[in-house]
Amino acid sequence: MRTGCRQAPRVSTAAKYSSRAHAGGQLPDSPQPPAPRVLGVAVPSPLRRLFDYRPGRHAPPGGWQPGLRVRVPFGRRHVVGVVMECRDDSELPPSRLKPVDACLDEAPLPADWLWLCRFTARYYQHALGDTLQQAMPVLLRQGRALASRTRERWCVTPAGEQDAPPGLARAPRQAELLAMLRQHPHGLVSQAILAQSFTRDQLRALVDKGLIVRHEEPLSAGAPSDDGQRLAEPALPLNGEQATALSALHERLDAFHPCLLHGVTGSGKTEVYLQLIEAVIGRHRQALVLVPEIGLTPQTLARFRSRFRVPVVALHSGLTDHERLDAWEAAASGRAPIVIGTRSAIFTPLTRPGVIIVDEEHDGSFKQQDGLRYHARDLAVARAHHHRIPLLLGTATPSLETLQRAQAGDYRHLRLTRRASRYAPARLELTDLRGRQRRAGLIPPVIETIGETLAAGHQVLVFINRRGFAPTLACHACGWLAECDHCDARMTLHRQPPLLACHHCDRRRALPDACPECGSIDLRPLGSGTERTEETLAALFPETPVHRIDRDSTRRRDALEQVLTEVRRGEPCLLVGTQMLAKGHHLPHVTLVVVVNADAGLYASDFRALEHSAQLLEQVAGRAGRAAHPGRVLVQTMHTDDPHLRLLADAGYDALAAQLLEERRAAQLPPFRFLALLRLEAPHEAAVVELGGLAAEALRGWLTERGLEVDCLGPVPAPMERRQNRYHLQLMLSSPRRSRLHEAGAWLIAWLEGRPEARRVRWSLDIDPQTLA
Template sequence: MPLNAEQQSAVRTVLETTRSFQCTLLDGVTGSGKTEVYLAIARAILGDGRSALLLLPEIALTPQITTRIEQAFGSRALVYHSERSQEERQAVWDAVRSDGVHCVIGTRSALFLPFTTLGLIVVDEEHDASFKQQDGFRYSARDLAVYRARQLHIPIVLGSATPSLESLANARTGRYRHLRLTARAGAGQTPHWSLVDIRGQKLRGGFSDKTLAIMQRHLERRGQMLVYLNRRGYARSLLCPDCGWIATCEPCESPLTVHQRERRLLCHRCGLRRPVPDTCPACGGTLSPRGSGTERLETTLAECFPGVGLARLDRDVIAHRNRLASVLEGVRSGSTRMLVGTQMLAKGHDFHGVTLVVVIDADQGLYSADFRAAEHLGQQLVQVAGRAGRGELAGEVVLQTRHPENPLLHDLFGGSYASFADHLLEERRAAGWPPYAKLALLIAESADADAAWAVLRAIKQDPETVSADRLDLFGPAPALHPKQAGRWRIQLLLKAPTRKGLQAGCVRILEHHKLHSKKVRLSLDIDPYSLD
């Protein structure tokens, strides 16, 4: 498909500065053809004798983009991520270390490949949480990619239909160039949104009768559909209605998730596995799974629509290497009419036959204690909704909610992501939160909760810590999930109006306090993506 006027303009603008650093935010609505813009820019860079790196947030996206690159360029792309074998990753490492010209696709770890001819970096879905390494060596692959492009004096493109507030703020101040794609490419149409109020309704495996009727209508019209719930497994807990026993992960003090097909109880935080008991261990009563996960939705749809092609896409599925390709091929070929999945469904997939997206629980994140929750929820809803109506048939988005009057949902429902983000930015500015302030999270982990509390209280009360100009400290307080794998997690939040002030405060802490002791392990997360 030839590029439209907006796409051509974006390509020309980026290619004006290929021998110097320039960060471009490519802000395009879902289905606007951002990938085609990436490929056109990459083709020019490769033709100039330099390599291109395309970073993706999810391994599940690599087969789709690899195929499109090979079709566009007539040559194989190099793929680098954790699911590749050691031999395959070593081959990519050796190839880019040579003087050859390559197009490399990878997740965040690909950023550390030893390129000798790198001429372009693209970060697709730049807002995505997967670009932040949350443990061990903590870093933002997006921000590090910008830094690497600056050091190499090459252009970088950050693409998203729902840009992060940080990137939008950088575009507003002129640090990033802001390019927009305002319309869907080709025959794609913006989908129609509707809210389904499920208050007081008896749901069938998570679905209301109205939602099931809408799904039936789309099946009769030969449409495909995506069903989104950001919770894998069959049920989020297993309990006994007679005595109140709940299957619990003792090291994390949180409910175990039921995985019915494996007959396993699994902790999604520490990985603890246990068999599902036949009866209540406490009283011998009958156990009841509560809440829905993607596995339960799949089971319900198989019962409601027998004979209809059905598949599931979540981390349990992609753990099996060949099953991912099989699921994606089934959707593209049309043999799969219904695809159930987690947030993986919201990330860049281009399924032209999808006419309906169903969001089972639009309320997740509405009332979170995390100040970023509204931003993350808005991004997830807009992204998953954007999978509908990309072909010739009109698209529809159905959101099930128990809070149809919530203003956040109405901002998304009645406006655009741009207006929604503008509203959030003004709220953040008024409250003095990022991107108008800088944060660091100091996390104390210990099997002894009192020891973790004591360390952070000592740091907060240390004159060397509090002497920093305009450095605010909040806490210490328990993490949103205060225990994991037998260790308590207590946090101290540092906030400063400037990066320089925050770094000065962090340096003082590091100079005067050990990060590790026999009892307590301290870690420092700069620009935390969440407060958990």
């Protein structure tokens, strides 16, 4: 992803003052800039422009600078915006400019964060004000100060260490409290002390006598240990391939050095991450690690915290607003050398950036699918380039975009071909479903193999990428299907609790007593989901625990980690799950993986469907045979003779990826061509059809005049035309040059903003779309 593309119209920059907007604010001795007459403020709005205000009466201590948060009047509301420009003139007369209500910061927000937000808004053709809002924690959007919460820690003084401290003869409870604190050389926090029935009056009394002292420390991440020891446990020995990869990464720790760490599942990529981070924090720099799912964050955090004695903070949507702000501030202040998070963590400011690591870089969850449609992996590339630091993209199944850049020499390609265990990764064994009786989607030979594996004392993972009991409910008499009233989709049957639910709009409906069309009571579930498979396996193997892992069963906090902790004990059990189980989990006792239906994603209309399905199959297959026993992977399919599926089974993902790249090259599809997708939606079909036709006609005319090498395809209905009771239409832009694509996208946005028809339609431009759905 290149970092130098054209800027969207009317999105301003602040080049004159941007060098002064750094994490710590202005230096006290630096000369004050002249007081500006106009502040260009980015406010939370879909409008792609800055809004001019007069400075308030009270200037911040360091003077007005880009990066300061301000509260300003905006229409009938008062909102929190960010100063992006300091100027002496405005297109509006001074009498029409409203003054800033208040400045909320003494120092500007971090400069690296401001740069990333500007770049993101420009590249993804999004409003700068809305980009800034989405990139900062909720409490900062609400005007809270950028400061972490603190807690009290009480420590014994040298006077308190004496054998007979004075003033305690008649204060037995104070003596007991002092004795307890003596047992903790690093002190105790207030909560731990008060939990032992001591009081604050007793603490204050000991402070007045000079026997203990109170310290304030950040709640999220304290300072690193002062003994110079960064590791809590020794690093693991590396095999030859790991050592070669780590040596290559160490060569250029002070430069932009993008690398693809392409290693089979179980090859020890995480150990390479850990030892690279050890070198980075040894240079007093920070590491940012992105993981694809919240479910992977706890196990990743646990491994990093057990290895390092420095603060490690997490950033993901499962945190409270206060926890998120604490972690954000710890990273921005530099107190947290290691930051681990999901997609949105790419916007975490770092005082001393040293490396960015993207684990499972191929994963689709790194792409935001609504609002600001950014891709965290691509922003990681841009950010590492900006900071001139190494970038490590790790995966067993590289995306075709990343693989092509590695083959072209843009990324260094590091390979790990051997597992840490003595067994090679299991190959896919295709099992024909045609003409076979099934129980919850499983055929008898597969059920028999499951029983044999459990009898041998091992664990089995049954992968089915469908939540609920069954994909839908059907009438056996007339063929009626339970369809959603608001979407072009069928409703999923759930048993826990019993209802019909649409997984696209979350509409729910009670189960009907009879068919609404013919009145028959012969209603039957059609197909299988995780609930039905769990129920069937529990009946087939009543002595074996069955654990279902999907979005429904893991809603409660820590539910997933509790199940995985029980599974890692090693007792025979059955795991039934969706793709939540396919990514990154180390399940050493699983020796058999069963894929219930491999065909679901292979033949979708999206040109990336085969790539994504192959990645998912390879990832879930990687859960088998990771420790002391070899693994098997049984893939049930109706298309055992499909050439792509057969190539994946016989030669592995790398061979299939090479063939897909050649097919993409011939078809002029990404990564050999760049795409943008205009998405239109409205409650009335006629509105989107009219606007889509006008936009396509206007854009084609403009492209012809300019002679730009950009194709305009469509408009066409989206793969799911009606969703959430709204009609969806798409217009695709395609070009071999990224800069031309952005130029056409900027013109199209300006055209839409000036059309009255566009006010009745919700529209967005998706740069580098990862799915056409």
